[in-house]
Amino acid sequence: MCGIAGIIYRNGEERQEVGRDMTRMLQAMKHRGPDSTGYALYRPDTDGYVMHVKLAESNGQQSFEFVERLRRQRAQIEERLRSLGARIRDVDASAEHAMTVTFDHDGDLKALTDYIEDIRGAEVLSLGRSLEIVKDLGDAETVAKDYGLNDFIGTHAIGHARMATESDVDIANAHPYWAYPFPDVAVVHNGQLTNYHQWRRRLERAGHRFQSECDSEIIAVYLAERMAKGDSLEDAMRRSLHELDGVFTYICVTENALGVAKDELGAKPLVLYESDDLVALASEEIAIRKVVDREIETYDPYEGTVMVWTR
Amino acid sequence: MDAIGATYDARGLVELDGTVPKISEIDGDRAVLDARELSTRKINAELRWLLYEEGIKDVTVLNPSARHSLGVGILTRCRLTFEGSLGYFGVGLIDGPEVQINGRVGWSVAENMMSGVVVIESNAGSLAGAALRGGDLVVKGQVGARTGIDQKGGTILVLGDAGSMTGFMMQRGRQIICGNVGPGLGDSMYDGVIYVGGKIASLGIDCVPGEWTDADTEFIERKFRIYDLGAPPELQKFVCGKKLYNYDNLEPAERKMVL
Numbered sequence: 001m002c003g004i005a006g007i008i009y010r011n012g013e014e015r016q017e018v019g020r021d022m023t024r025m026l027q028a029m030k031h032r033g034p035d036s037t038g039y040a041l042y043r044p045d046t047d048g049y050v051m052h053v054k055l056a057e058s059n060g061q062q063s064f065e066f067v068e069r070l071r072r073q074r075a076q077i078e079e080r081l082r083s084l085g086a087r088i089r090d091v092d093a094s095a096e097h098a099m100t101v102t103f104d105h106d107g108d109l110k111a112l113t114d115y116i117e118d119i120r121g122a123e124v125l126s127l128g129r130s131l132e133i134v135k136d137l138g139d140a141e142t143v144a145k146d147y148g149l150n151d152f153i154g155t156h157a158i159g160h161a162r163m164a165t166e167s168d169v170d171i172a173n174a175h176p177y178w179a180y181p182f183p184d185v186a187v188v189h190n191g192q193l194t195n196y197h198q199w200r201r202r203l204e205r206a207g208h209r210f211q212s213e214c215d216s217e218i219i220a221v222y223l224a225e226r227m228a229k230g231d232s233l234e235d236a237m238r239r240s241l242h243e244l245d246g247v248f249t250y251i252c253v254t255e256n257a258l259g260v261a262k263d264e265l266g267a268k269p270l271v272l273y274e275s276d277d278l279v280a281l282a283s284e285e286i287a288i289r290k291v292v293d294r295e296i297e298t299y300d301p302y303e304g305t306v307m308v309w310t311r
Numbered sequence: 312m313d314a315i316g317a318t319y320d321a322r323g324l325v326e327l328d329g330t331v332p333k334i335s336e337i338d339g340d341r342a343v344l345d346a347r348e349l350s351t352r353k354i355n356a357e358l359r360w361l362l363y364e365e366g367i368k369d370v371t372v373l374n375p376s377a378r379h380s381l382g383v384g385i386l387t388r389c390r391l392t393f394e395g396s397l398g399y400f401g402v403g404l405i406d407g408p409e410v411q412i413n414g415r416v417g418w419s420v421a422e423n424m425m426s427g428v429v430v431i432e433s434n435a436g437s438l439a440g441a442a443l444r445g446g447d448l449v450v451k452g453q454v455g456a457r458t459g460i461d462q463k464g465g466t467i468l469v470l471g472d473a474g475s476m477t478g479f480m481m482q483r484g485r486q487i488i489c490g491n492v493g494p495g496l497g498d499s500m501y502d503g504v505i506y507v508g509g510k511i512a513s514l515g516i517d518c519v520p521g522e523w524t525d526a527d528t529e530f531i532e533r534k535f536r537i538y539d540l541g542a543p544p545e546l547q548k549f550v551c552g553k554k555l556y557n558y559d560n561l562e563p564a565e566r567k568m569v570l
Contacts, residue, residue: 266437266456266474266493269418285377285417286398295395298415299434300455303475303493 001163002190003029004175004270005282006251007291008156008258008309015044019144019152022159024290025282026140032283033163036174037143038135040186040253043154045130048089048104049183052125053077053116056097057170058137069121074099076119081105084112095147098125100132110181114209123172123211128184130155130255135174155311156258158251160188167213177217179224180209184255187223189216190283191248191268199244219250234308237261241304251281259308266303273298279309320356321363322386328352331360340368346381347374354381362389379417382410388427399436402429418455421448424465430538437474440467443484449538456493459486462503468534476515478505487531489544500551506531508544521550 005025009016018041026037043050055073056066063069074093078101081088086105093099105112113124126133134147140161144150160175167173179185193199193215200210200218208221219240226236237252237259247267252259260281262270271285273296280288285298301307319325332353335344342361346354354372361367362385369390375381379398382391388407396414406425411432418436421429427446437455440448443465453471460479467486475493478486481500491509498515505518506527527548535543561569 264494265476269436271417271436284379284398285396285415286379289377289396295414297433298396299453300436300474302472303456 001032001165002175003032003161003283003287004158004188004190004249004251005029005160005280005287006156006158006188006253006258006260007278007280008311009278010309010311011277015153015155017150017152018042018154018157019149021291022157023140023144023150025280025287026159026161028287028290029161029282029284030139033161034139035164035169036135036137036162036171037140038133038160038162038175038188039143039149039157040126040131040133040159040176040178040188041149041152041154041157042130042184042253042255043132043152045255046102047129048087048102049109049127049129050132051101051103051116051127052098052133053101054098054121054123054125054171056121057172058097059170070097073119073122077101077116077122080115080119081112084115086112095136098134098136098147109183113181117209117211124178124180125171126178126186127181128178128255131178131184131186131253133176133178133186135160135171135176137169137171137174156253158186158188158253158258160190166192166215172212173214175214175216177214177220179220180211182224182228185220185224185227185252187216187220187250187252189219189248189250191250191263192246193218193244193248194246195244215246216250219244219248219252223252233257233259234306237306237308241306249283257308257310259306260301262301262303262305264304270301271298272301272307321359322384331356333357333360335361335370337361337365337367340366341371342367342369343371343373345373346378347376351378351380354378355383358382358385358391362387375414377415377417382408396433405429415452421446424448426465434471435469439469440465443467447534447538453490458488459484462486466534468538468540470540472509475512478503478518479515481505485530487534487543487546489546497549497551499555502551505549506546507549508546511547514549517552517555518549519552521548523548 086103088103090102176186176188196215223236249268249270272281335342371392375395377396377398380400382402384404386406392411397416399417401416401420403422408427410429415433416435419438422441430449434452435450435454439454440459442461445465449468456474458477459467462481462484464484469488472490473488473492476495478497481503486505489508494512495515497518
């Protein structure tokens with residue numbers, strides 16, 4: 001199953017309560033996937049980078065020195081960032097097993113990410129000037145409360161309510177996926193990819209790292225790789241319809257665009273609502289109605305559809 | 312409520328929380344139900360109470376708010392109007408009602424309908440009229456993929472476009488799609504007829520053009536007249552080529568016996 005949702009405001013610079021809206025949409029689709037919930041939220045561009053790092057699985061094994069280990073990891077992360085020349089502005093450690101670092105950096109982001117992930121247990125969930133990925137076990141309201149997402153003011157967002165079918169229930173296998181090492185690109189996916197291993201081997205040979213066993217991670221890295229080769233987001237997504245096998249509806253976001261693609265069988269649901277103020281899309285209309293509380297004109301895009309909106 | 316704490320609805324089926332809200336405004340044999348504050352279960356319990364116990368023949372539901380599984384399993388002749396959109400599985404498993412939906416519907420609307428009429432003013436999602444066995448399903452907007460999958464009877468009439476695999480594994484009944492259809496039209500159909508007004512992306516396996524007869528013209532005109540849809544467009548007819556029929560062939564073991 002899985003439920004996916006996306007929302008992008010079209011009224012220019014005006015900021016919106018995107019965190020609250022996304023929580024409402026995902027909570028309405030809790031029945032599609034209660035295992036984990038994830039958000040990719042975009043704030044208006046900041047000067048520096050924001051990095052979300054997972055320090056441990058929230059349902060993982062916790063040894064006697066677990067708290068001490070988390071403290072050590074936090075210290076190591078800050079130390080390694082500084083050693084690469086990053087200037088740390090702010091560190092937020094409100095969630096027990098994750099942390100958020102805001103910093104300035106002029107150097108190579110891939111090298112920086114690799115160096116941070118070299119710390120045992122650490123995984124960079126997202127890195128970018130405006131992107132923030134938050135994912136954890138539980139429903140949308142639980143995750144939003146734990147990470148204070150309902151106050152998030154931003155421009156656009158995607159979210160995912162996961163029913164695990166192909167891989168474990170943990171943070172590593174939760175959506176959205178960040179397109180390591182390309183800043184500000186994230187993907188949520190509903191479906192199954194059948195040529196996952198083929199693509200994973202290809203992309204690994206090209207130097208990409210995979211943090212999970214989840215087939216959806218391929219899409220994020222695949223798109224980022226295409227965009228790095230010069231494709232636009234829309235071109236990369238069109239190409240993916242032919243190169244990725246299986247059934248899927250996925251939503252991809254960058255710092256200023258939101259795109260959706262449906263496989264050529266139209267096997268996975270998507271309902272779309274477009275207005276002058278906003279574009280909202282979700283697996284079920286009931287999610288959109290939590291943001292636009294009135295009778296609205298919506299439709300299901302057809303198989304093989306690729307659509308991109310910019311803000 | 313019985314010993315195990317369960318209650319039973321008007322049909323005698325177990326109801327986990329069977330308390331009926333009884334908030335509808337009743338006027339003679341008509342009723343208006345504002346569903347805004349009710350859960351799906353309560354809305355359906357209220358509908359059954361109105362239709363089976365109070366003898367109401369005409370119910371209008373306000374604020375369905377795109378919720379799933381509304382108006383399912385109604386097995387009596389009545390008139391149901393939904394003022395707004397429905398989610399998935401809307402008015403499925405019904406036998407008898409005349410349903411008017413002034414909005415959009417999600418996946419699997421009127422799934423397994425035995426008899427009755429469902430008219431949708433806007434678009435419908437995928438699997439509209441899945442396993443339909445009788446009655447008419449009229450969609451005035453567009454529909455998603457796999458419309459009338461496994462259809463076993465009845466008529467599906469769509470004024471707009473339809474997605475891929477329309478009429479997939481259809482076994483009987485008729486579909487009239489006035490707009491364009493996606494790839495794989497009538498794939499693996501066993502029997503039945505599909506009429507298409509627009510462009511066809513591709514035909515599915517064993518779906519072939521059929522020969523037009525006067526009966527086809529009469530049928531199409533009748534359906535358009537009943538639902539007041541104006542003059543029907545120019546339509547093409549598609550049927551099963553029956554090339555995949557292998558029922559007469561013997562199993563290898565049987566063939567040996569015959570020889």
